[in-house]
Amino acid sequence: MTQELYTKFAYEFMPFYRNLNILSVIGLSEAGIADLPSWVPYWTRHDAVPPIVNATSPIDMYSFYHVSGSSVASPRKIHDTLILSGYVYDTILDIRDTLTF
Secondary structure: OHHHHHHHHHHHHHHHHOOOHHHHHOOOOOOOOOOOOOOOOOOOOOOOOOOOOOOOOOOOOOOOOOOOOOOOOOOEEEOOEEEOOOOOOOOOOOOOOOOOO
């Protein structure tokens, strides 16, 4: 029941807000529901690392991100598989430790 609710909420969030911001909060905790798809946030964990962006913020915090231009998310779902289309616009070559100031 919980898996179905989390999956339905995550999937319906994307077309409602016309973006993929909810994907910024996935995979933040190691423990979760065993059968939860990897693209669905596990909301029960309160000790998870904060997301890069606040996907549920009512404020448009994303107005400074313009990679997608005026395009909107058009996700599809087949069973528990999320299907998206897009373009590769850059590649990450290396990841380093966090900078400290």
